[in-house]
Amino acid sequence: MNPIPSSSAAPAGRWPKVLVWGLAFALAAVLWAWGGEIAPWAVKYPRAWIVPLKFWISDAMTWLVEDATFGLFTFTELTRGISWAIERPYRLALGLLSHGLLQGQGSDAVQILPPLTWISVVAMVVALGRYTKDWTLAALAGGCFAYLAVFGQWQGAMITLASILIAVPFGIAGGLFAGLASYRWRPVERIIRPVLDLMQTVPVFAYLVPILFLFGFGPVSAIVATIVYAMPPMVRITILALRAVPEESRDLGHMVGCSARQMTWKIMVPSAMPGLMVGVNQVIMLTLNMVIIASMIGAGGLGFEVLSSLRRLDIGAGIESGVAIVVLAIALDRLSQALANKTQPAHIEAAARQSLWRRHPYTSVCLIIVFATGLAGLAAGWVQSYPEAWAVTTGSMWDDLVRWINVNYFDQLEAVKTAILLNILIPFKRLLLGLPWVAVVAFLAAAGWALGGWRLALLCALLSSFIALVGLWPKSMITVYLCGISVIFAGIIGIPIGILAAERERVWSGVKVAIDTLQTLPSFVYLMPVVMLFRVGDFAAMIAVVAYALAPAIRYTAHGIRRVDPQLIDAGIACGCTRFQILTKIKLKLALPEIMLGINQTIMLALSMLVITALVGTRDLGQEVYIALTKADTGRGIVAGLCVAFIAIIADRLITAGARRAKARLGLE
Numbered sequence: 001m002n003p004i005p006s007s008s009a010a011p012a013g014r015w016p017k018v019l020v021w022g023l024a025f026a027l028a029a030v031l032w033a034w035g036g037e038i039a040p041w042a043v044k045y046p047r048a049w050i051v052p053l054k055f056w057i058s059d060a061m062t063w064l065v066e067d068a069t070f071g072l073f074t075f076t077e078l079t080r081g082i083s084w085a086i087e088r089p090y091r092l093a094l095g096l097l098s099h100g101l102l103q104g105q106g107s108d109a110v111q112i113l114p115p116l117t118w119i120s121v122v123a124m125v126v127a128l129g130r131y132t133k134d135w136t137l138a139a140l141a142g143g144c145f146a147y148l149a150v151f152g153q154w155q156g157a158m159i160t161l162a163s164i165l166i167a168v169p170f171g172i173a174g175g176l177f178a179g180l181a182s183y184r185w186r187p188v189e190r191i192i193r194p195v196l197d198l199m200q201t202v203p204v205f206a207y208l209v210p211i212l213f214l215f216g217f218g219p220v221s222a223i224v225a226t227i228v229y230a231m232p233p234m235v236r237i238t239i240l241a242l243r244a245v246p247e248e249s250r251d252l253g254h255m256v257g258c259s260a261r262q263m264t265w266k267i268m269v270p271s272a273m274p275g276l277m278v279g280v281n282q283v284i285m286l287t288l289n290m291v292i293i294a295s296m297i298g299a300g301g302l303g304f305e306v307l308s309s310l311r312r313l314d315i316g317a318g319i320e321s322g323v324a325i326v327v328l329a330i331a332l333d334r335l336s337q338a339l340a341n342k343t344q345p346a347h348i349e350a351a352a353r354q355s356l357w358r359r360h361p362y363t364s365v366c367l368i369i370v371f372a373t374g375l376a377g378l379a380a381g382w383v384q385s386y387p388e389a390w391a392v393t394t395g396s397m398w399d400d401l402v403r404w405i406n407v408n409y410f411d412q413l414e415a416v417k418t419a420i421l422l423n424i425l426i427p428f429k430r431l432l433l434g435l436p437w438v439a440v441v442a443f444l445a446a447a448g449w450a451l452g453g454w455r456l457a458l459l460c461a462l463l464s465s466f467i468a469l470v471g472l473w474p475k476s477m478i479t480v481y482l483c484g485i486s487v488i489f490a491g492i493i494g495i496p497i498g499i500l501a502a503e504r505e506r507v508w509s510g511v512k513v514a515i516d517t518l519q520t521l522p523s524f525v526y527l528m529p530v531v532m533l534f535r536v537g538d539f540a541a542m543i544a545v546v547a548y549a550l551a552p553a554i555r556y557t558a559h560g561i562r563r564v565d566p567q568l569i570d571a572g573i574a575c576g577c578t579r580f581q582i583l584t585k586i587k588l589k590l591a592l593p594e595i596m597l598g599i600n601q602t603i604m605l606a607l608s609m610l611v612i613t614a615l616v617g618t619r620d621l622g623q624e625v626y627i628a629l630t631k632a633d634t635g636r637g638i639v640a641g642l643c644v645a646f647i648a649i650i651a652d653r654l655i656t657a658g659a660r661r662a663k664a665r666l667g668l669e
Contacts, residue, residue, distance in 0.1 A: 027442050042438040050471035054635030061213055061634040083220045090166045090219060097121070097158040115158070117373040118149050118386050120366070125331065127362040132338035144331035152391035153302065153324035160301035160328065163219065163294070164287050167226040171283045175231045176276070179238025180264065189239065196232045201604070201648040203611040204229055204293050205625040206641020209634050212297050222299030230286035234279040241275025242268055277340030284336050285520075288329045292524045293612075296629070302328070306524050310615070315402055315528045316395025322525035329520045402532045417539045425538055428485055432477045437468045444650060452657035459653060463646040472643050478620040480647060482538060482613075483606045486545040490602050494550050495595065498557025499583070508558060515551040523548055523612050536617035544613055549605035556598025560591030590666060596659040603651045607644055 041049075068075035095101040101113040122145045129138030148157040182189035208225055215221040245268055253267040269276070295303035302325050309318030377384030405413075441464045449457035467476045501508040526544040534540040564587050572582045588595075614622035621640050628637030 023442075023446075027439055039438075043436040045437055045468045045471070045473050047471070049469070051469045053470050054633075054639040056635065057638050058633065058635035061210060065214065079214050082224070083215055086166065086170070086223055087220050090162060090223060093162040093165045094159065097162050098155060114374070114377065114384060116370060117377045117384050118154055119383060120370045120373045121158075122146055122149070123369045123373075124366045125335075127366050128335055129338070131362045132335060133341075137334055137338055141331045141335055144327045147327050148324055149386040150390070150392055151320060151324065152386075152388065152393060153305075153321065154386055156300070156302040156305050156321065157324055157328055158301075160291050160299075160303065160325070163223055163226065163291070163299055163301065164284070164332070167223045167230065167287050168280075168283055170223075171227045171230040171287065172234055172280055174227065175234025175279060175283065176238055178231070178235045179242065182235065182239050183242040192235065196235055197649060198642075198645055199228065199232045201607075201645035201652075202641040203608060203622070203625055203644050204290065205611050205622075205629050206637045206644070208293070208297055209628050209632060209637035212629070212632060213634050218298040219300065221297045222294035225297065226287050226290040226294050226299075229290050230283045233282040233286065237275060237279035237282065238272075241272035241279070244275060245271040274340060277336070281333065281336040281340060284332050285329060288325060288332070288520075289522065291325060292522045303522075306522060310524055310528055313528070313532065314395075314399075315532050316393075316398040318528045319398045319525060320393065320395055322522050325522050326517065326520045333520075402529060405533060413533060417534055421539055425481075425485060425542070429478065429481045429538075432481045432484075433474060435477070437473050441465055441468070444654075447654055448657075451654055451661060456653055456657060460650050463650055466646060467643050470639050470643065472621065472624065472640060475619070475621050475624055475640075476643050476647065478618070479607070479610060479622070479644065482541060482545065482610055482618065482620060483603060483647075486542050486549060486606045486610075487599065487602050489542070489546045490550045490553050490606070491599060493546070494553025494598075494602070495557050498554040498595075498598075499561060499588075501554065502558040502561035502587075503583075511554060511558070515554050518547070518551045523609055526609075527612070527616055531616055538618060540616050541610070541613035541618045544616070545606050545609045548609045549602045552598045552601035552605065554598075556594050556601065557591065560594025560598075561587050563594070564590045593659040593663045593666070596655055596662065600652055600655040600659075603655070604648055607648050611644065 064075050066076075070078070073081075092101075095113075096116055098115055100111040100115045103110050103112050122142050125145045126138045126142035129135075129141040145157075148154050178192060182192050204225070207228060211221050211225045211228070215224055249267055249271045250263070253263045258267060291299065291301060291303035292306050293303070295301070295307050302321050305321040306318050306325070309315070309321060373383055381387070382390075441461055444460040444464050445457045448460035467473055497511060501511040526547050527540075530540045530544045530547075534543060568586055568590070569582060572586050577585065610618070610620060611622035611625050614620070614626040621644050624640035625637050625644070628634070628640060
């Protein structure tokens with residue numbers, strides 16, 4: 001019989017890891033104590049060693065715009081062609097929804113046809129809801145659009161909707177074709193996967209700079225930026241949906257002699273349509289997330305109104321415009337989901353023999369309403385546009401609420417802010433800024449090796465070293481400090497709420513509505529009340545980031561606990577475990593991988609929000625990206641954006657590897 005090994009002795013396989021961690025700790029201790037004397041370069045990266053990558057990128061962009069040519073046309077002519085292809089349909093959509101169809105340019109333009117009346121737009125949305133699902137959805141969608149009119153947000157909402165109607169088809173088509181190419185040719189997928197990772201982790205502000213440089217200031221640039229931001233999920237979902245097509249469908253296509261094109265468009269794409277519609281829904285939601293940021297480079301609409309309110313610190317107007325974006329998002333989200341789940345009608349051939357009215361009743365009704373309200377609008381202005389005198393506003397209520405909180409609770413809020421700043425934020429910030437950069441790189445490499453092997457260790461070492469090479473190490477540490485402390489607070493708040501929601505169904509119903517609302521609110525909306533209550537600075541930024549990034553911590557915790565096998569819980573009860581023991585010894589342990597993935601998503605949202613909090617006085621990479629945008633400095637913005645992306649990639653890879661190891665240890669894989 002083999003002797004049972006002592007629990008105090010480390011298994012043989014762990015000795016290399018123990019040695020690596022020991023060396024990393026020893027290096028950190030030596031550099032911390034004597035680094036300034038024996039190796040000052042290892043403590044603070046020398047300025048003379050900084051690689052001038054941002055200048056190289058700026059020079060490359062200048063060459064691209066001024067000198068690059070493809071023989072038949074220049075790069076500038078290519079961007080102008082793209083602008084023309086986007087601007088034409090955008091002007092048509094804008095004319096139909098907002099300004100009317102115009103003839104002429106500038107101040108000489110004459111309106112030859114008014115826009116669609118607000119009544120006809122609401123009626124079309126109601127008809128679409130009824131067509132895709134039922135009268136409940138029709139009432140919800142129609143009510144959302146009626147809300148926009150009643151609360152005086154109609155004009156801005158229609159400008160935003162015009163941008164969405166153009167950006168979404170381009171994003172869907174681009175993502176679909178990129179996904180098809182990746183599915184068909186594996187080398188394309190290997191090339192495009194890291195590109196998608198960068199597109200989803202580089203802050204939006206970072207690629208606003210080159211887009212602004214290439215396409216100029218205006219709505220076209222905003223639509224291009226929106227397409228770039230919204231396309232990656234469509235690519236990934238297309239690949240997954242095509243791979244999920246049953247083998248029987250493919251065999252059937254081969255049996256009937258389909259060509260490659262027929263196999264793609266007659267078999268694969270129709271079979272993958274439910275999954276592809278999920279991608280369409282994601283493109284729509286991400287497009288709506290971009291409306292405020294896109295307004296910084298020329299997009300109008302609701303996003304511009306929120307941004308203007310933030311600059312004026314007009315919290316009431318900002319919240320109203322932000323809620324209007326949420327209402328628009330709810331309507332489009334529910335309609336796209338219903339369209340994704342809609343089944344094709346049976347007896348198509350029999351339906352084809354029916355009259356046009358019977359085949360397309362909703363379209364026919366909508367056309368009648370459009371013509372009838374259009375003619376009525378010529379005589380009655382309230383039919384054409386919702387009267388301003390009838391509009392309802394809650395702006396003064398929000399302003400009065402913030403004023404009341406400031407008057408009655410200023411001392412308490414200031415005491416909490418000061419206590420957290422002095423006892424938590426500032427010490428943690430000084431700790432990270434004081435760490436030797438070589439020791440941090442060594443720690444990340446050791447963590448990568450322990451969790452994922454030498455490939456992950458090399459990736460972590462290279463990406464973290466890049467941050468030092470480009471001279472942005474101190475600002476990166478401030479970013480890590482703000483992100484880390486925000487994620488800790490989000491976990492402290494979100495995980496207990498997720499546990500409570502998982503244990504009680506009635507609580508989960510309310511929490512689900514709350515986190516759905518949090519995830520649809522535009523990120524800029526969080527800044528206004530925070531600035532009004534706490535003014536600018538790191539504390540205000542942290543509060544905004546925690547509020548924005550809280551939802552995944554709650555959702556994944558509740559989801560992980562609710563997925564625990566009931567048989568294991570019954571076994572615990574049979575063994576006499578108390579309710580607390582079942583929670584801590586069974587549920588939380590088995591839900592740990594899901595909770596880790598929730599923390600991972602919280603980190604991603606926190607990093608994306610930190611770039612926006614540069615507007616409230618932070619001094620991190622977000623400020624670097626924002627300054628680059630205001631100065632149109634392409635190289636500076638791209639380098640700072642890459643640093644944010646590399647921080648996100650390191651965190652993502654380490655946490656994902658840790659979650660995978662936890663699943664394997666718990667026998668969940």
